[in-house]
Amino acid sequence: MFDLYIYYQVRAADADALAPRVxxxxxxLAADHGVAGQLKRRPGAKDSRQxxxxxxxxxxxxxxxxxxxxxxxxxxxxxxxxxRHIEVFTDITDITDITPCA
Structure with a gap:
């Protein structure tokens, strides 16, 4: 099982139209695949983008x-x-799953 985290930019002017689509x-997806998605946004905007x-x-x-x-x-x-940038994460099931970075 994998957790997917997808982040992207939205023009503030398009946010109200995009939210119902997502x-x-x-x-x-929840009905067809049993996956309850969540929708979040970073507080504020930068250069009129969320x-x-x-x-x-x-x-x-x-x-x-x-x-x-x-x-x-x-x-x-x-x-x-x-x-859309997609990041994939999985649970740590065993300490041997961790690869040291140094």
């Missing part, structure tokens, strides 16, 4: 493809400013 997409984050906890293999299709179907790129 929420509707997340509702469909940073938004979608979180999808405990996703199964193949969910990333379903998410990509849902993003396209919802036409989110029409209201986002730049690329």
């Amino acid at each position: 929420r509707a997409m997340q509702d469909r 940073t938004w984050m979608e979180i999808y906890p405990a996703t199964a293999a193949g969910f990333d493809a379903a998410l990509a299709a849902a993003v396209q179907d919802a036409a989110l790129s029409e209201l986002t400013d730049g690329h």
Whole structure:
């Protein structure tokens, strides 16, 4: 199981139009895949842009493809400013899973 964290920029002027699209997409994903997505944003704006984050906890293999299709179907790129950045995390199940960085 993987947790997906997706962040992207939204022009402040487009935020009110984008939010219902993302929420509707997340509702469909929850119904179809059992993954309850979350929608968050960083407080404030910089250069009239907000940073938004979608979180999808405990996703199964193949969910990333379903998410990509849902993003396209919802036409989110029409209201986002730049690329969606996807980060993937997993639970630490054993201390041996950790790779030291030094």
